[in-house]
Amino acid sequence: MREVDSETMKIVVCVKQVPDSWAEKTLRPSDNTLDRESVDAVMNELDEYAVEEALRLQEAQGGEVVVLSMGPSQATDTIRKALSMGADAGVHVVDDGLHGSDAVATSLALAKAIEAQGADLVIFGSESTDARMSVVPAMVAERLGLPQLTFSSSVAVDGGTVRTNRVTEYGYDVVEAPLPALVSVVEKINEPRYPSFKGIMAAKKKPVQTLGLADLGVAAGEVGLGAAWSVVAEAAARPPKAKGTIVADDGSGGVAIADYLSAQKFI
Amino acid sequence: MSLIMSRRDLDFLLHEWLDTGALLQRDRFAEHSRETVDAILDLAELVATADFAPHNRAADLAEPRFDGTTVHVLPGVGPALRAFADAGFLVATADASAGGAQLPISVFSACMAWFQAANAATSGYPLLTMAAANLIRAHGTPEQVLRFADPMAEGRFFGTMALSEPQAGSSLADITTRAERQDDGTYRLFGRKMWISGGDHELAETIVHLVLARTPDAPPGTRGISLFLVPKHLVDPDGRVGERNDVVLAGINHKMGFRGTVNTAPVLGDGAFTPDGRPGAVGYLLGAEQRGLPIMFSMMNEARIGVGLCATGLGYTGYLKSLAYARERTQGRPVGAAPGGPQVPLVEHPDVRRMLLAQKSYVEGALALILFASRLADDAETLPDPQGRQEASSLLGLLTPIAKSWPSQWCVAANDLAIQVMGGAGYTRDHDVEQHYRDNRLNPIHEGTHGIQALDLLGRKVLLDHGAALGRLVARIEATAARARGADQAGTTPADAGGPALADLLTSTTRDLVATTAALGALGDPAATMADATAYLEAFGHVVVGWLWLEQWLAAHGRQGPFYEGKRAAATFFLTRELPRVGPMLALLRAADRLTLDLDPDVL
Numbered sequence: 001m002r003e004v005d006s007e008t009m010k011i012v013v014c015v016k017q018v019p020d021s022w023a024e025k026t027l028r029p030s031d032n033t034l035d036r037e038s039v040d041a042v043m044n045e046l047d048e049y050a051v052e053e054a055l056r057l058q059e060a061q062g063g064e065v066v067v068l069s070m071g072p073s074q075a076t077d078t079i080r081k082a083l084s085m086g087a088d089a090g091v092h093v094v095d096d097g098l099h100g101s102d103a104v105a106t107s108l109a110l111a112k113a114i115e116a117q118g119a120d121l122v123i124f125g126s127e128s129t130d131a132r133m134s135v136v137p138a139m140v141a142e143r144l145g146l147p148q149l150t151f152s153s154s155v156a157v158d159g160g161t162v163r164t165n166r167v168t169e170y171g172y173d174v175v176e177a178p179l180p181a182l183v184s185v186v187e188k189i190n191e192p193r194y195p196s197f198k199g200i201m202a203a204k205k206k207p208v209q210t211l212g213l214a215d216l217g218v219a220a221g222e223v224g225l226g227a228a229w230s231v232v233a234e235a236a237a238r239p240p241k242a243k244g245t246i247v248a249d250d251g252s253g254g255v256a257i258a259d260y261l262s263a264q265k266f267i
Numbered sequence: 268m269s270l271i272m273s274r275r276d277l278d279f280l281l282h283e284w285l286d287t288g289a290l291l292q293r294d295r296f297a298e299h300s301r302e303t304v305d306a307i308l309d310l311a312e313l314v315a316t317a318d319f320a321p322h323n324r325a326a327d328l329a330e331p332r333f334d335g336t337t338v339h340v341l342p343g344v345g346p347a348l349r350a351f352a353d354a355g356f357l358v359a360t361a362d363a364s365a366g367g368a369q370l371p372i373s374v375f376s377a378c379m380a381w382f383q384a385a386n387a388a389t390s391g392y393p394l395l396t397m398a399a400a401n402l403i404r405a406h407g408t409p410e411q412v413l414r415f416a417d418p419m420a421e422g423r424f425f426g427t428m429a430l431s432e433p434q435a436g437s438s439l440a441d442i443t444t445r446a447e448r449q450d451d452g453t454y455r456l457f458g459r460k461m462w463i464s465g466g467d468h469e470l471a472e473t474i475v476h477l478v479l480a481r482t483p484d485a486p487p488g489t490r491g492i493s494l495f496l497v498p499k500h501l502v503d504p505d506g507r508v509g510e511r512n513d514v515v516l517a518g519i520n521h522k523m524g525f526r527g528t529v530n531t532a533p534v535l536g537d538g539a540f541t542p543d544g545r546p547g548a549v550g551y552l553l554g555a556e557q558r559g560l561p562i563m564f565s566m567m568n569e570a571r572i573g574v575g576l577c578a579t580g581l582g583y584t585g586y587l588k589s590l591a592y593a594r595e596r597t598q599g600r601p602v603g604a605a606p607g608g609p610q611v612p613l614v615e616h617p618d619v620r621r622m623l624l625a626q627k628s629y630v631e632g633a634l635a636l637i638l639f640a641s642r643l644a645d646d647a648e649t650l651p652d653p654q655g656r657q658e659a660s661s662l663l664g665l666l667t668p669i670a671k672s673w674p675s676q677w678c679v680a681a682n683d684l685a686i687q688v689m690g691g692a693g694y695t696r697d698h699d700v701e702q703h704y705r706d707n708r709l710n711p712i713h714e715g716t717h718g719i720q721a722l723d724l725l726g727r728k729v730l731l732d733h734g735a736a737l738g739r740l741v742a743r744i745e746a747t748a749a750r751a752r753g754a755d756q757a758g759t760t761p762a763d764a765g766g767p768a769l770a771d772l773l774t775s776t777t778r779d780l781v782a783t784t785a786a787l788g789a790l791g792d793p794a795a796t797m798a799d800a801t802a803y804l805e806a807f808g809h810v811v812v813g814w815l816w817l818e819q820w821l822a823a824h825g826r827q828g829p830f831y832e833g834k835r836a837a838a839t840f841f842l843t844r845e846l847p848r849v850g851p852m853l854a855l856l857r858a859a860d861r862l863t864l865d866l867d868p869d870v871l
Contacts (some may be wrong), residue, residue, distance in 0.1 A: 084306055194313060197355025197368040200306045201298055 009063030009157070009179075011054045012119035013087065014110060014140075015047040017071045017078040018130040025130070031225060032232035033100045034130065036072065043078045046125025048085075048192040049185050053155055054123050055086045056190065061157065064088050066117055070098065070109055076208065083203035084195035090208035091117065097213050100225025103131070107139030109223055112216040114144060121162060124184040126151050137184040147177035153188040270587045271320060272384045272580065274312060275830060276631060277377045280638050284822040285373065290642070293649045295369055304374050307359075311378035314354055315385035318347040323386040326527030327702050331468070333519045338467040338529050344389050345470050351382070351393055352422030357400075365404065366420060376576055376641040380634065383580030387706050388527025392425055394573055395465050398566050399426025399477050403496065406554045406562050414502055415475050425471040428570075429460045429478040429497075429533065430563065436462065437719055439560065440489045444480040444535065446550060455547030456480050456497060457536030459517065462713070466531025467516050472508045473500040478535070478550060479559050486557075494559035495550035497535065501542055513548040515539040524705030568663060570714050571671035572640050578710040579633040582678025585703040586626040589685035589693070593619055596692075613688065622688050626681040627833065628841040632812040633674035635819055640670040658739060665728045665736040666811065668720035673808035675710035675717065682707050721800035724807060730788050730796070741781055744814045748774045751817050754824050762835040763824060769842045773813050776849050780810050783853045790859055798864040799856055806852040813846045 019025050019039040028035045054065045067082040069075045070093040079090040093113050101109070114122055122144075124137040134150075141148035149155075152164035153172060162181050165172040167188070195203075213220060221227060247256045261267045281287040281304070291299050322343030331340045351357065359375045361367025370378075382390040400419035404412055418424040435441040444458025456478060460466075467474065476497045485491030500508045513536050520530040538546035554562045593613035600608055601615060613619045643666070646659035682704035686693035693700050711717040729737050748770035787803070790796045820838035823831040 080302070080306065194350065194354055195306065195310055196353065197307065197310075197359065197370075200303050200310070201368060203306075204298075204300065204303060 009057075009061070009120045010118060011057060011063060011065045011121045011123060012091075012114050012117050013047070013050050013054045013065060013067050013082065013123045014114075014136075015051065015067055015069045015078055015082055015125075016044045016128050016130075017041045017069065017075040018044045018128055021045065021129045026237075027232070027235050031100060032235055033225065036074070041074055041077065043081050044125055044128045044130075046127060046129075046185070046187060047082075048125075049187055049189055050123045050125045051082045051085055051087060052190045052192040053183075053185055054121075055193070057121070057155065057157055058086075063120075066091060066119075068110065068113055068117070069093070070101075070106060070113070072099075079208055080203050081195060083206045083208075084199040085193055086199055087206075089206055092208055092210045093212075093216065094210060095212040097220045097224050100228060101223045102228040102230065103133055103135050103139060104229055105223035105227050107136050107143055109213075109216060109218055110136070111140050111143035112218055113211060114140065116211075116216070120179050121157065122146065122180075122182040123155075124182070126184040126186050134184075137182060141182040144182070146180055146182045148182050148184075149175050149177055150184045152183050152185045155183055155185065155189070269312065269316065270591055271315060271584050272312070272381050273583070273587065274308065276634065277308065277380065279822070279830070279834075280635055280819075281374065281377055284635070284819060285638060285642050287371065287373065290371055290373070290645060290649075293651070295649045296371055298363075298369065299371070299374075307370065307374065308377060308381075310354055311356070311381040314347075314350050314356075315381035318350045319382055319386035319389055322347065322389070323527075324696075324699065324702065326386070326388055327524070327706075328696075330521070330526035331519065331529035333467075333516060333529075336515075337469060338516070338519060338531070340468050340470065340529060341527065344392070344527065347386070347389055348392055348422065348470060356382075357393060357397060357422055358420045361401075361404075361420065365417075371642075372644045373638050373641040376572070376637055379573075379576055380580050380583070380637075383577045384584040385580075386527070387577050387581055388525050390577070391525070391528035392465050392468075392470065393422075395428060396422075396424075396426040398570055398573070399428065399475060401569070402477060402562065402566050403475075403553065405565065406494075407496070410504075411496060411551060411553070414504065414506060415496060415498070418472070418506065419475065423472050424475050424498075425465060425468075426475045426477065427463050427465045428563070429463050429466070429476045431460065431462045433459055433461045433532070437716060439479065439492065440487070442479055442481065442492065444478065446480040446482050446493060446495055447547070448482065454480075454482075454495060454550040454552060455536060456495060456550045457547060458534075460533045460535070462520065463531045463533055464528050466519075466529065466533045467499070468529055473498050473502065475499075476514065476533070477553070477563070479563065480550070482556055489560050491557055492559040493556045494553045494562050496553050497548050497550040501549060510542055511540040512542055513538065513540045513546055523708060524702065525709045567714075568644070568667045571667050571720075572637060572644070574710050574714045575633070575640070575670040575672075575674040576637045578674035578678040578707055579630060579637050581703045581707040581710075582626070582630040582633060582674065582681040585682045585685035585700045585707075586623070586630045588699055588703075589626065589688040590614070590623055592689050592692070592698075593623060596689075619688055622684045624837060624840045625845075626684050626688075628816070628837040628845060629677040629681040631819070631834075631837055632816055632841060633678050635815040636666075636670055636673060636812055639815060640666050661732075661736045662739055662743075665724075665732075665740060668715075668724040668728065668804065669808045669811050671714065672711065672717050672720040672804055673812060675707075676805070676808075677812075679704065679707045679711065717804070718801055721804035722797060725787070725800040725803045726797060729784060734784060734788075737781070737784065740811075741777060744777050744810070745774060747814060747817050747821070750821055754821060760832065760835070762832070762839055765835075765839060766820065766824070769817055769820060769838065772842045772846055773810075773817055776813065776846055777810055779850070779853050780806060783856050786857045786859075795859055795861065795864060799860065802852040802856055806849040806856075809846055809849045813842055816841045 020042050023039040026035045058065050065087040066089045067087040068091045069079050093109055127134040149164040151167045153167050154165040156163050160179050163176045166175045326341045331338050358367040359370040363369055396419050400416045403416040432442050446454040446456045478495045478497045479492050481491050501510045515534055517532040517534050535548040542549050596613050597610040598613055643659045643663040647656050650656045685700040692698055751766035751770040754766040787796050816838040819834050823834040
């Protein structure tokens with residue numbers, strides 16, 4: 001077990017820029033990937049909880065919070081938001097070769113970037129609102145050989161140990177692991193702070209490092225649309241809602257409803 | 268898309284029209300950039316949406332309650348104000364040396380548009396507090412700043428402006444609250460105040476009232492008025508809140524709208540509390556004796572633009588809500604359509620579109636007016652050359668009564684149309700627009716009534732100034748018109764090629780206004796000159812907003828897409844359908860009509 005000096009503990013928080021959850025999303029006709037141009041981009045909501053938790057740990061016992069994001073150039077807005085909440089520095093993994101990466105490829109690029117940072121604790125939001133797979137934290141932990149403490153509703157660090165409450169269907173498990181470790185958090189864990197004027201002004205002066213595939217030592221063939229394990233062959237817009245069936249009740253309405261439900265295999 | 272405010276319009280006005288990027292180059296704003304301005308506007312939207320809007324209706328339905336001792340306000344108000352303070356909005360424009368962010372006033376106004384539109388009543392508390400703190404900072408002693416303004420900047424103390432009395436509202440010359448000087452340099456105050464917003468509550472550790480009063484030897488009239496700082500609790504030199512001061516409430520006022528802001532009737536020096544063992548509200552002089560009114564009015568530009576901004580926010584959100592309703596709600600068929608066919612959304616009817624376009628031209632025109640006035644306030648402080656600063660200051664002085672009164676009139680009219688668009692639904696409390704209308708109806712009344720603004724504009728800002736500031740305004744209007752005439756005729760649409768026609772409408776009305784001003788000045792009878800000052804104010808306001816619509820038309824010129832087409836349509840609507848209202852008003856003024864001047868009150 002590695003003893004971590006809490007005052008120099010380095011926390012890396014992974015954040016993702018996603019299309020506004022409430023906006024209508026479309027695929028780009030050219031390659032069936034998400035059209036990021038046509039919708040407002042925001043920080044994935046659960047990642048705000050991850051940033052908040054990192055800041056609380058830092059406030060409680062010192063150390064440094066680095067925010068890491070992989071995404072196109074506009075993802076700097078999301079890094080800046082985390083910096084304006086209080087994170088100390090940012091790392092932006094950006095490369096045209098990453099376009100269309102699936103979860104497996106994403107976990108590779110993130111793992112390489114985290115490795116370069118030398119993190120004592122890595123924190124993720126437990127899923128993103130656009131992909132909703134919840135697999136990237138586990139994949140990154142596997143690649144880095146770190147203990148994974150997922151779905152955490154509380155996180156405490158004591159010396160070289162991290163202890164979390166892992167939410168389950170029936171309550172929660174108390175899980176403990178030596179540092180370095182990887183944690184993913186659920187929204188029950190805290191109430192994320194707003195940025196503040198002071199944070200926004202300070203964020204301008206905080207360092208943001210930009211890394212490409214070459215910097216990470218990742219080969220172009222390992223990531224991107226070409227390396228994806230699945231292919232979106234075709235997509236069609238959901239058909240508009242059809243007009244409902246109207247039954248005029250001449251005494252046989254009940255039977256008509258039963259016939260309808262039966263035809264739909266509800267009864 | 269938010270139904271509170273339009274970020275797209277704010278960005279257009281700040282960046283595509285007012286060139287805020289150039290403003291940010293000035294030394295005072297060195298810490299700011301497009302990036303920080305965007306992030307701060309995001310923050311305003313977030314706090315307004317998440318913390319201010321949700322209790323807007325609840326605060327209207329459960330208005331503040333006075334139990335004979337204390338006022339209780341809705342529980343949601345306190346956390347919202349804490350979020351506002353924690354984010355840094357209370358000190359947004361303040362100097363860095365005072366813990367402020369030195370944000371341009373124009374950008375701050377854009378932020379406040381979100382809060383006003385989300386919840387005007389809750390926004391009232393921080394606005395009063397900021398105005399009072401700014402006044403203490405500008406005119407107080409270092410000790411007063413430390414003891415009172417600094418805790419206000421942190422949101423620990425709140426502030427009020429206590430001017431009016433039961434017998435003296437618009438006529439401040441007639442206030443009678445007495446301030447007696449004590450041997451230790453403090454004062455004891457005795458009297459009654461009225462219409463004091465935020466006069467009591469438990470939202471803060473204490474409340475700092477800025478009170479106008481007379482010293483015993485003061486001359487009558489406005490020149491005998493002094494300004495005092497009267498806290499609800501005495502505050503130790505080390506900042507601890509101590510004993511209750513002799514300020515209590517006679518009661519609270521029950522209003523038509525704006526109910527979330529408690530409105531009070533305070534009593535000073537009635538002996539309800541006896542600080543240091545005797546009755547009398549302990550007060551501290553701000554500035555010098557008998558200089559109270561000029562000090563209070565040094566904040567009046569800011570306060571009056573703030574009222575215009577509140578009116579604008581309420582008008583704007585009502586427009587957005589009625590527009591969303593008109594797009595959704597189907598009702599009736601187009602003229603000539605076969606009966607029995609599908610019904611169309613309200614927005615498909617030309618008369619509904621008229622009401623929406625009228626609202627758009629009022630609320631977007633008002634927002635442009637407020638941001639322009641706010642930019643002048645920035646320019647008056649930060650332009651590099653003294654002459655530029657002086658010109659901005661004089662133009663701001665001229666336009667302040669317009670910035671206060673025009674939105675207060677026309678954004679109430681917009682709320683009226685929002686209700687009309689929504690029909691019976693708009694008249695019910697199931698929808699927000701009836702509350703916006705009631706809330707907004709305050710704005711032509713407070714901080715100097717509509718009629719007072721008219722006297723200020725015509726008497727003080729135009730005639731006493733011998734038309735100097737007016738001349739500078741007219742030169743700017745003519746310059747805009749010249750640019751519109753010269754704008755590339757190969758526009759993207761017919762509306763985009765209409766610059767010369769719109770410019771001609773504006774300049775002919777402006778020249779009419781100038782001629783009318785000269786005629787009024789030459790009447791030789793002040794009573795006759797001022798009798799219809801309100802018609803002058805309203806005509807003047809339409810000319811100014813018409814000018815700003817032509818400015819917006821130019822900023823949108825050559826740009827394509829629904830947003831810019833909307834700007835052109837609203838500019839065309841305002842200049843072709845609204846500006847012509849001015850002609851009969853100016854004709855009335857030139858005719859020196861004496862109907863109201865000579866009217867025997869007994870015949871009414």
